[in-house]
Amino acid sequence: xxxxxxxxxxxxxxxxxxxxxxxxxxxxxxxxxxxxxxxxxxxxxxxxxxxxxxxxxxxxxxxxxxxxxxxxxxxxxxxxxxxxxxxxxxxxxxxxxxxxxxxxxxxxxxxxxxxxxxxxxxxxxxxxxxxxxxxxxxxxxxxxxxxxxxxxxxxxxxxxxxxxxxxxxxxxxxxxxxxxxxxxxxxxxxxxxxxxxxxxxxxxxxxxxxxxxxxxxxxxxxxxxxxxxxxxxxxxxxxxxxxxxxxxxxxxxxxxxxxxxxxxxxxxxxxxxxxxxxxxxxxxxxxxxxxxxxxxxxxxxxxxxxxxxxxxxxxxxxxxxxxxxxxxxxxxxxxxxxxxxxxxxxx
Numbered sequence: 001x002x003x004x005x006x007x008x009x010x011x012x013x014x015x016x017x018x019x020x021x022x023x024x025x026x027x028x029x030x031x032x033x034x035x036x037x038x039x040x041x042x043x044x045x046x047x048x049x050x051x052x053x054x055x056x057x058x059x060x061x062x063x064x065x066x067x068x069x070x071x072x073x074x075x076x077x078x079x080x081x082x083x084x085x086x087x088x089x090x091x092x093x094x095x096x097x098x099x100x101x102x103x104x105x106x107x108x109x110x111x112x113x114x115x116x117x118x119x120x121x122x123x124x125x126x127x128x129x130x131x132x133x134x135x136x137x138x139x140x141x142x143x144x145x146x147x148x149x150x151x152x153x154x155x156x157x158x159x160x161x162x163x164x165x166x167x168x169x170x171x172x173x174x175x176x177x178x179x180x181x182x183x184x185x186x187x188x189x190x191x192x193x194x195x196x197x198x199x200x201x202x203x204x205x206x207x208x209x210x211x212x213x214x215x216x217x218x219x220x221x222x223x224x225x226x227x228x229x230x231x232x233x234x235x236x237x238x239x240x241x242x243x244x245x246x247x248x249x250x251x252x253x254x255x256x257x258x259x260x261x262x263x264x265x266x267x268x269x270x271x272x273x274x275x276x277x278x279x280x281x282x283x284x285x286x287x288x289x290x291x292x293x294x295x296x297x298x299x300x301x302x303x304x305x306x307x308x309x310x311x312x313x314x315x316x317x318x319x320x321x322x323x324x325x326x327x328x329x330x331x332x333x334x335x336x337x338x339x340x341x342x343x344x345x346x347x
Contacts (some may be wrong), residue, residue: 006029026058034060037094038068040086045093056098064101066094066116073124075315075336081283084127092130099135104138121303122319126310131157133307139300143260153202160266161273164207167193168274172220175211176238176278181217187212200261203229212216219250230255232263232269256291269312275328282328286314287324 029048031159036044048055056065073079073087091099103119105112106126112282119133145153175188190210197205203226209218217239222234235251249271254263275282290301306316306324313333327334 005115029055030058030060030065032153033058033208034063034068037065037090038072039070040072040083040090042086042093043090047091049093056094063124064098066091066101067103069118070119070124070128072121073128075123078335079125081127082258084125086126086127086188088131090246091128092134096135099132106167107307113287116318117303121306121310122316126191126307129303129307129310131236132191133303136303139297139299142301145260153265156205156262157266157269158196160195160205163195163197163272164193165206165277168209168222168270169277171209172274174237175209176218176240177229179211179213185213192195199226199231203227205231222267222271224263229258229263231258232267234267236271244281244283245275247275247282247284249284252286253291259291263306265312272294272312272328272333276331276333279328282326284328285317287322288324300335303338 008271029052033045033048035041052133058065069087069090073084079087081294082188099116101116102113103116104156105114105119117136120128158320171191171193177288178188179185183260188211190208193207193209195205195207199205206225206227206240208223208225209220211218213219217237220236222236223230233251234249237250238247239246239248249268252264253259272284277283286309288305290298290305292301302322306319306322309324310316313326315336317323317325317328
């Protein structure tokens with residue numbers, strides 16, 4: 001009997017592969033997992049959870065296992081993309097129960113209760129938003145994108161950026177100059193652009209841009225469409241104020257039959273890239289508002305919509321109102337971790 005126990009212990013040591021010094025007590029196991037999660041050590045997390053899955057639901061120094069990950073992936077921290085993806089993998093390894101605890105946050109001396117998914121939307125990188133969204137309630141008509149569909153969308157976006165962004169930059173600049181010179185004019189002729197690109201359904205994609213002047217603001221509309229079907233429309237207002245160009249995205253809509261096909265991402269991303277070349281300093285803001293009348297459905301889609309905007313560089317300004325913003329400085333989106341990062345528009 002003693003021989004059996006002896007060999008059993010040897011097998012146990014081999015299974016945990018180098019972790020035996022740390023597994024003498026529950027506290028040490030939890031500490032090791034907490035530190036591995038915090039450092040994005042995927043391999044260590046995998047081995048520990050394989051040995052004892054219940055560790056994912058433990059606390060270390062009164063903090064949930066996921067807390068270190070949330071702190072490490074705050075937007076104020078410079079985290080390379082590969083490491084952000086490792087953190088996202090760890091969220092998946094920990095599982096749903098590890099993401100359901102309540103955080104007690106005290107912004108401006110007010111106690112607020114929120115789930116990790118909400119905290120992430122406010123303060124963390126979009127990869128963490130996406131990983132946590134797996135455990136959120138999904139709308140009935142929501143269909144997760146397959147790898148093939150993701151690749152198709154990425155290809156469409158990449159090809160479009162090469163030809164559409166120069167068109168948008170040139171036409172937006174022409175409209176702004178036109179209204180500066182022609183003070184009595186109130187409309188800029190619509191321009192239709194054939195991108196020469198087809199979507200996943202093999203439909204040629206066209207872009208139509210028009211503008212009109214309202215006192216001090218230039219109001220633009222941009223439509224992405226086929227010869228017969230509107231795929232996405234954006235309305236945005238442009239105002240030159242002080243050292244920065246202000247751009248307000250007043251609307252971004254797609255017909256229900258064309259949603260989840262990447263068109264909103266394509267249009268918004270192209271406009272951001274265009275404005276990055278129009279002026280040295282551009283402040284862009286919008287309000288995330290899902291296009292559904294049912295309030296419960298809106299609530300389910302809101303985190304996913306905010307996640308889309310954050311993946312393009314936006315940061316949450318006010319989660320209650322759905323306000324997000326981004327700064328374009330010297331041709332690129334300014335990150336929260338960069339020295340002197342601008343967090344609000346200075347008049």
